Amino acid sequence: MSKAFDEINAGLLEAMDHSRGKKSNVVTHKPKPVDVKTVRKKTGLSQHEFCAKFGLSIGTLRHWEQGDRKPKGPALVLLNVVDKNPKAVLDALAS
Numbered sequence: 001m002s003k004a005f006d007e008i009n010a011g012l013l014e015a016m017d018h019s020r021g022k023k024s025n026v027v028t029h030k031p032k033p034v035d036v037k038t039v040r041k042k043t044g045l046s047q048h049e050f051c052a053k054f055g056l057s058i059g060t061l062r063h064w065e066q067g068d069r070k071p072k073g074p075a076l077v078l079l080n081v082v083d084k085n086p087k088a089v090l091d092a093l094a095s
Contacts, residue, residue, distance in 0.1 A: 031076045036064040039079050042086045053093060054078070 018026040040050045040061070047065075051058050056075075063069040071079055082089045 031080045033070065034076070034079045034083050036061070036071065036079060039083045039086075040065070043082065043090060044086075053090070 014024045014026060018024040040047070043050060043053075045053060047058060047061055050056070051061050060069075064071055070076075078089075
């Protein structure tokens with residue numbers, strides 16, 4: 001049990017250092033921002049088709065395309081994947 005505690009404690013201390021801006025071995029991954037309208041156009045889908053395919057509301061998509069809001073988290077990751085290979089994503093969704 002002591003080894004498990006030591007590992008958890010070390011991770012916690014490292015996370016605390018990272019949150020305070022201190023040097024740590026924490027690796028963070030930030031997906032790059034995307035131009036949502038350009039990504040959608042790469043798919044060849046209309047706004048309504050894109051929303052239906054990816055489970056988005058039309059309002060959310062329009063806010064992203066107009067720049068009023070920015071996609072975050074899993075949505076941003078998905079849009080990065082679609083940006084890199086729209087055909088593969090659309091093929092995967094079709095099967």
